[in-house]
Amino acid sequence: MSAAAEWTLPLALNASEVRVVKAALLVEIATLEFKAREDHQPELWLPALGAARRVFSALCDRANKDLLDL
Numbered sequence: 001m002s003a004a005a006e007w008t009l010p011l012a013l014n015a016s017e018v019r020v021v022k023a024a025l026l027v028e029i030a031t032l033e034f035k036a037r038e039d040h041q042p043e044l045w046l047p048a049l050g051a052a053r054r055v056f057s058a059l060c061d062r063a064n065k066d067l068l069d070l
Contacts (some may be wrong), residue, residue: 018063025056 013021029052036045 018059022056022059025052025059028052029056
């Protein structure tokens with residue numbers, strides 16, 4: 001798989017589980033933003049921050065799509 005290739009992970013989560021995962025991702029994003037801001041080498045945290053934001057966005061998009069499919 002190339003570095004630019006997208007991967008998917010099928011998840012079977014109900015609405016309350018999606019909320020828990022989204023909350024955990026928001027905490028992780030906030031932690032990484034703090035580390036990137038306060039660390040003397042913020043570039044160390046930026047890849048993980050970008051990945052966490054992409055996962056959160058994909059989860060939100062998928063949850064919204066699932067709601068529309070009901």
